[in-house]
Amino acid sequence: MTPDKRKPGLSDEQIAEKLGLGRRTVAEIRCVGERNYYGVDEWEKAQEFKEKQCRAFAERGVSASTKKYVERRKVE
Amino acid sequence: MMAQASEKPDRKELTQAIKAQALKVGGDVVGAAPVERWDDYVPEGYRPYDILPNAKSVVVVGARGPTMGSWRSPDSRVMEVNGYDFANDRAIHVVSDFIEQQAGYYAMQAPGLPTSGHQPPFSMMLAAVLAGLGTRSFAANIILNPRYGLLYYSAAITTADLVPDAMLEQDVCPHTMCIATYKAIGKTPCLATCPADEGGCLDGSIGEGGCIEEAFDNRERCVSRAMNFGINSFQKALTDIVNEDDGETRNMMINSDFFTRSCASISFFKESVAQCFECMRVCPVAARHRELQQGRRGPCRSFLSIQRLTRNTKIKFSRCHSRSRSTIRSG
Numbered sequence: 001m002t003p004d005k006r007k008p009g010l011s012d013e014q015i016a017e018k019l020g021l022g023r024r025t026v027a028e029i030r031c032v033g034e035r036n037y038y039g040v041d042e043w044e045k046a047q048e049f050k051e052k053q054c055r056a057f058a059e060r061g062v063s064a065s066t067k068k069y070v071e072r073r074k075v076e
Numbered sequence: 077m078m079a080q081a082s083e084k085p086d087r088k089e090l091t092q093a094i095k096a097q098a099l100k101v102g103g104d105v106v107g108a109a110p111v112e113r114w115d116d117y118v119p120e121g122y123r124p125y126d127i128l129p130n131a132k133s134v135v136v137v138g139a140r141g142p143t144m145g146s147w148r149s150p151d152s153r154v155m156e157v158n159g160y161d162f163a164n165d166r167a168i169h170v171v172s173d174f175i176e177q178q179a180g181y182y183a184m185q186a187p188g189l190p191t192s193g194h195q196p197p198f199s200m201m202l203a204a205v206l207a208g209l210g211t212r213s214f215a216a217n218i219i220l221n222p223r224y225g226l227l228y229y230s231a232a233i234t235t236a237d238l239v240p241d242a243m244l245e246q247d248v249c250p251h252t253m254c255i256a257t258y259k260a261i262g263k264t265p266c267l268a269t270c271p272a273d274e275g276g277c278l279d280g281s282i283g284e285g286g287c288i289e290e291a292f293d294n295r296e297r298c299v300s301r302a303m304n305f306g307i308n309s310f311q312k313a314l315t316d317i318v319n320e321d322d323g324e325t326r327n328m329m330i331n332s333d334f335f336t337r338s339c340a341s342i343s344f345f346k347e348s349v350a351q352c353f354e355c356m357r358v359c360p361v362a363a364r365h366r367e368l369q370q371g372r373r374g375p376c377r378s379f380l381s382i383q384r385l386t387r388n389t390k391i392k393f394s395r396c397h398s399r400s401r402s403t404i405r406s407g
Binding site (some may be wrong): 014062066 | 153155156257261262316
C-alpha cells in the first residue's frame with residue numbers, strides 16, 4: 001500500500017500526545033480495553049468453531065466453507 | 077569459512093554467508109532489508125535503529141510451522157499444540173550469533189512478542205514484507221509467502237550493511253482461484269470460513285484490478301481463536317473464579333478443562349501462540365505444502381470443489397501489484 005492509503009493505528013506515545021495523558025496511562029487503558037473487549041464465552045465459542053471447522057474440512061475440503069454461499073447464490 | 081571479525085568480508089559475501097547460515101539452521105526463506113524502509117511505515121520509537129543504535133539492516137527468516145500430517149488431522153487440538161515449533165526463533169538466534177562472532181557486527185533478535193497488550197515493539201509481519209518475503213492477505217493480514225504460503229517469521233537487527241532484497245512487486249493474495257471464487261459467491265475461501273458478519277473475524281472485497289480493495293479483521297475475536305488458551309483465557313477465567321461465591325462451583329471451575337488448558341498454556345508457553353489455522357487451512361496459496369502430492373498434478377484434493385465451482389468463471393482481472401490501492405481495517 002502506498003503511504004497515503006494506509007490507515008495505521010496510533011502508538012501509545014501518539015495517543016498520549018493527542019489526549020494529554022502519560023504514555024503508561026494510555027498503555028494501561030489500551031491493555032485493559034483489549035483484554036475486556038470480549039468475555040470468556042468468546043473463548044469458549046472459539047473451541048467450538050475450530051473443532052467444527054477442522055472436522056468439516058477433513059471431510060469435505062474447501063466446500064465445507066463455500067457450499068452455503070453457493071446455495072445462497074442459487075436461491076438468488 | 078567466513079573471515080574472522082578482524083578482517084571483515086565484503087558486503088555481498090557477508091550477505092550470502094548470513095543467508096546460507098539461516099537456511100542451514102532451519103529457515104525456509106531469508107531476506108534482508110535496509111532500516112530506512114521502516115521510516116514510511118512505523119512511528120518513531122519502533123524503527124530498527126531505535127532498538128539497536130546504528131543499525132543498518134534487518135535479516136528476516138521465515139519457517140514453516142505444521143507438518144503436512146498435522147494439517148491433515150481432523151482434530152483441531154493437534155494444531156493447537158503441534159502447530160508451531162519456533163524453528164524461526166532458533167534460526168534467528170544462530171544467525172545473530174553468527175553475525176557477531178564471525179563478521180564482527182552487532183546483532184540482536186528483534187523483539188517480536190508483545191510487551192504491552194497486543195502491541196509488539198517490532199512487527200515481524202512488516203519486517204517480512206519489507207524484506208521481500210511476502211505480502212499481506214485477507215486472512216487477518218497474515219503475510220503469505222509466494223512459495224510456502226503461511227510462514228512464521230523472526231528477524232535480526234544488525235549494524236552490518238547488507239545487500240537488500242527487493243520487496244515483492246505482485247501481491248500473493250488474492251490467489252487467482254480466490255478471485256474466481258469471490259466472483260462466483262462473493263467470498264474468498266478464507267472469508268467464507270470465518271465471516272465477520274456471521275460471528276467470525278474476516279471481511280473484505282476484491283477490486284476491479286483483482287487486488288484487495290478492502291480487508292477487515294476483528295482482531296479481538298481473532299485473538300480468542302488464535303490464542304485460545306493462554307494469558308487472555310487465564311485472566312478471564314480467574315476473574316470468574318474469584319468472583320464465584322459458591323465453593324463447590326469454584327472448585328469445579330478451577331479444575332475444569334478450560335482453566336487447566338489455560339494454566340498449561342502459560343506453563344509451557346508453546347500452547348499459547350498460533351492456535352487457530354482455519355483461514356489458512358482453506359488458502360490455496362502454497363496448498364501443495366500442506367498435502368502430499370504423490371505424483372499427482374493439478375490442485376490438491378481439498379481444493380477440487382473450488383476448481384469445479386470456478387470452472388465457468390472467466391477471470392477478467394489483471395493481477396495487481398503490491399503497495400496497491402487497498403485499505404486494511406482492523407476492528
